[in-house]
Amino acid sequence: MNLPFKELLEFFTFSEPNVQVVFWGVLVLSSVSALVGCFTYLRKRSLIGDVIAHSVLPGIALAFLLSREKDPFQLLIGAGITGWLSVYLVDFITHHSKIKNDTAIALILSVFFGAGVLLLTHIQHTGLASQSGLDSFIFGKAAAMRPQEVKLFLIIGIIVTIATIVFLRGFYVMAFDEDFAIAIGFPVPWLRVILSIITVLIVASGVQAVGVVLMSALLITPAAAARFWTNKLKFLIWIAVCFGAVSGVLGAAISYSYNGMPTGPWIVIVLSLLAFFSALFAPQKGIYARWSHNRFNSRKILCENILKRFFHLEQHHPEKRDYSLVEILSKLNLKEAELKSGLRLLVRNDKLTRTGMNWTLEEVGRTEAREIVRKHRLWELYLSKYLNIKEDHVHDDAEGIEHVITPEILKELEVLLKHPETDPHNREIPY
Amino acid sequence: MDTGAIWIIATASLVAANAAILGSFLIMRKMTMLADAISHAVLPGIVIAYFISGSRASLPVSAGAAVSGILATFLIQTLTKKMKMQEDASIGLSFTFLFAIGVVLISYFGKDIDLDQDCVLYGEIAYVALDVWKINDVSIGPRQFWILVINLIIVVGFVYLFYQRLVLTTFDPAYAASLGISIVFWLYALMGGVSLTTVLSFEAVGAILVVGFFAGLPATAYLLSNNFKQMIFIAVGLGVVASILGYFLAAWVNGSVAGAMSVIVGIEFFVALAVSKLGKFRIQPNHEKVIKPTLGKT
Numbered sequence: 001m002n003l004p005f006k007e008l009l010e011f012f013t014f015s016e017p018n019v020q021v022v023f024w025g026v027l028v029l030s031s032v033s034a035l036v037g038c039f040t041y042l043r044k045r046s047l048i049g050d051v052i053a054h055s056v057l058p059g060i061a062l063a064f065l066l067s068r069e070k071d072p073f074q075l076l077i078g079a080g081i082t083g084w085l086s087v088y089l090v091d092f093i094t095h096h097s098k099i100k101n102d103t104a105i106a107l108i109l110s111v112f113f114g115a116g117v118l119l120l121t122h123i124q125h126t127g128l129a130s131q132s133g134l135d136s137f138i139f140g141k142a143a144a145m146r147p148q149e150v151k152l153f154l155i156i157g158i159i160v161t162i163a164t165i166v167f168l169r170g171f172y173v174m175a176f177d178e179d180f181a182i183a184i185g186f187p188v189p190w191l192r193v194i195l196s197i198i199t200v201l202i203v204a205s206g207v208q209a210v211g212v213v214l215m216s217a218l219l220i221t222p223a224a225a226a227r228f229w230t231n232k233l234k235f236l237i238w239i240a241v242c243f244g245a246v247s248g249v250l251g252a253a254i255s256y257s258y259n260g261m262p263t264g265p266w267i268v269i270v271l272s273l274l275a276f277f278s279a280l281f282a283p284q285k286g287i288y289a290r291w292s293h294n295r296f297n298s299r300k301i302l303c304e305n306i307l308k309r310f311f312h313l314e315q316h317h318p319e320k321r322d323y324s325l326v327e328i329l330s331k332l333n334l335k336e337a338e339l340k341s342g343l344r345l346l347v348r349n350d351k352l353t354r355t356g357m358n359w360t361l362e363e364v365g366r367t368e369a370r371e372i373v374r375k376h377r378l379w380e381l382y383l384s385k386y387l388n389i390k391e392d393h394v395h396d397d398a399e400g401i402e403h404v405i406t407p408e409i410l411k412e413l414e415v416l417l418k419h420p421e422t423d424p425h426n427r428e429i430p431y
Numbered sequence: 432m433d434t435g436a437i438w439i440i441a442t443a444s445l446v447a448a449n450a451a452i453l454g455s456f457l458i459m460r461k462m463t464m465l466a467d468a469i470s471h472a473v474l475p476g477i478v479i480a481y482f483i484s485g486s487r488a489s490l491p492v493s494a495g496a497a498v499s500g501i502l503a504t505f506l507i508q509t510l511t512k513k514m515k516m517q518e519d520a521s522i523g524l525s526f527t528f529l530f531a532i533g534v535v536l537i538s539y540f541g542k543d544i545d546l547d548q549d550c551v552l553y554g555e556i557a558y559v560a561l562d563v564w565k566i567n568d569v570s571i572g573p574r575q576f577w578i579l580v581i582n583l584i585i586v587v588g589f590v591y592l593f594y595q596r597l598v599l600t601t602f603d604p605a606y607a608a609s610l611g612i613s614i615v616f617w618l619y620a621l622m623g624g625v626s627l628t629t630v631l632s633f634e635a636v637g638a639i640l641v642v643g644f645f646a647g648l649p650a651t652a653y654l655l656s657n658n659f660k661q662m663i664f665i666a667v668g669l670g671v672v673a674s675i676l677g678y679f680l681a682a683w684v685n686g687s688v689a690g691a692m693s694v695i696v697g698i699e700f701f702v703a704l705a706v707s708k709l710g711k712f713r714i715q716p717n718h719e720k721v722i723k724p725t726l727g728k729t
Contacts (some may be wrong), residue, residue, distance in 0.1 A: 106646035114693025124684035217527035224520040265531035272528035
């Protein structure tokens with residue numbers, strides 16, 4: 001498949017007036033949804049967007065049945081009413097019956113959507129001439145956006161953004177700890193209503209562009225992707241909005257460039273790929289970062305255990321300086337392959353030298369080995385002295401903690417224990 | 432009432448029975464949304480299978496759907512367990528992603544295939560009666576009907592044979608584990624049943640009604656019963672009622688049959704909720720006997 005540069009250029013230079021309409025519509029829609037989505041995500045109620053998106057359908061159909069025209073504003077009112085009703089009903093069912101939240105969501109979602117489909121097919125079968133395009137609400141038709149709809153998006157986008165900024169602190173506290181928010185005097189019930197109104201507004205207006213099924217992705221995915229990059233709400237919002245905006249524009253560009261490609265699904269695919277990329281490669285929280293962190297740690301523990309073994313070997317056999325694989329392995333709880341890879345690493349770092357099938361401890365390695373043994377024995381002493389743990393119970397704990405103790409803690413331990421000579425087992429502590 | 436109507440009602444009742452039985456376990460495990468996710472996520476599998484096999488024959492399409500259903504479950508599990516994403520978000524992300532791919536594939540293959548994204552969502556139950564199975568030129572009824580009969584036999588057999596294990600792992604996984612019953616195995620066995628039912632019911636009733644049956648029928652029965660076995664039977668009964676009333680509602684307003692049936696499911700639920708709130712229709716108003724799931728996590 002060749003990249004359609006001509007069309008892409010056309011898209012990004014707005015050479016067609018229609019492109020400009022779609023561009024702004026999608027940009028506003030996807031970035032504002034991402035903004036609202038951050039809060040529904042943090043409240044662990046991401047799927048509420050899915051409920052609203054499915055539930056606006058009967059409202060749209062009813063509004064059309066009553067008004068007999070496709071005025072976007074009237075349809076939005078209808079959509080807003082049933083959308084909000086669905087949120088209310090999910091809450092009502094969860095709070096006033098033994099039905100759990102997830103069941104309530106699935107139930108309301110399918111019942112409202114079923115009602116919507118029933119009404120839409122009714123409208124179709126009665127053959128109302130102007131109904132054409134109403135079913136675009138189910139799958140969305142972003143490419144067919146009209147200027148008046150974009151105006152509506154803009155107005156709603158501005159309202160939602162202002163409301164979010166005004167109530168930011170309240171939403172922030174409520175997202176993390178609702179009881180705490182009540183305790184320090186936030187009007188939580190009102191904040192909840194405002195948040196659900198905002199969510200309904202943005203979902204109801206977005207459904208026409210990306211469709212019922214995919215609208216919830218515009219709320220959920222940017223926040224979920226952004227969460228991998230930061231722990232701070234401020235950054236979370238900015239990153240999510242950027243992800244939303246970028247994938248909105250990219251999705252629109254792809255669908256413009258390849259003839260017949262739908263916009264909504266492409267926005268969702270780009271968003272999801274961004275989320276998968278974040279999940280894999282985000283620093284600290286990404287899978288790769290956590291994997292390499294784990295590998296670093298397990299290598300460190302492996303090397304430190306081997307060095308410690310050398311220290312003991314030198315203590316028990318001071319007559320010789322080089323030791324064979326069997327000797328090294330004898331008291332270590334390791335597989336031979338693990339030991340070999342550890343030895344290779346240590347030789348590479350000049351902590352050991354290899355002569356034939358024997359290994360010798362170098363001065364750098366010896367210092368490190370002494371330090372580890374020191375940490376181990378100081379910790380044993382600390383446990384038995386300050387926590388009153390019996391001498392024969394302290395070894396296992398120290399075996400783990402010796403790899404974690406930082407130089408600062410080591411120093412504190414030394415001061416606290418007044419540079420002791422021996423550990424609880426009467427063995428010398430090396431300095 | 433003509434035979435077409437009877438076949439449609441019978442087919443819908445079969446879907447309802449399958450979904451009601453499995454859904455009863457799902458709502459106790461708080462896993463209803465997984466059924467919703469699977470029902471949307473099968474779209475790409477259906478499209479690809481349809482494109483490769485070039486026909487709408489049930490077997491390849493069902494196989495394709497089953498593969499992407501499993502893929503969705505796997506994706507959700509990976510996102511939640513390995514990548515530490517919130518469960519609600521990973522469900523939402525997975526099924527929208529797969530559904531989007533399905534829609535794009537439909538657009539990409541374009542005119543080559545005669546497949547509608549609409550029918551995935553709300554099915555074509557009205558046409559069920561047209562596609563009949565013939566043995567020696569004798570019509571024995573709609574193909575979809577017999578497929579669902581087989582599905583029901585599998586589901587009922589599975590639940591009947593392994594009822595104790597399923598109930599134990601659902602309500603008291605810790606105790607089940609202490610008896611040496613594998614929780615993971617029965618979880619995946621149940622999800623396998625859910626995928627199968629979703630996939631086989633699809634062609635007839637579409638994703639939305641399947642979800643409505645999976646969630647709505649057991650939820651309504653849950654409000655009306657205080658014993659798990661009773662709950663399953665009530666759920667199946669409610670499903671049959673919803674199929675019958677839904678058909679007539681659809682005929683009355685001249686609209687989608689699947690849509691009308693899910694509306695009836697909703698009405699049933701709210702009537703049951705009102706009745707149980709008023710407290711008159713409790714079969715046994717004994718709160719100690721009320722089923723309380725002990726399973727905290729999915």
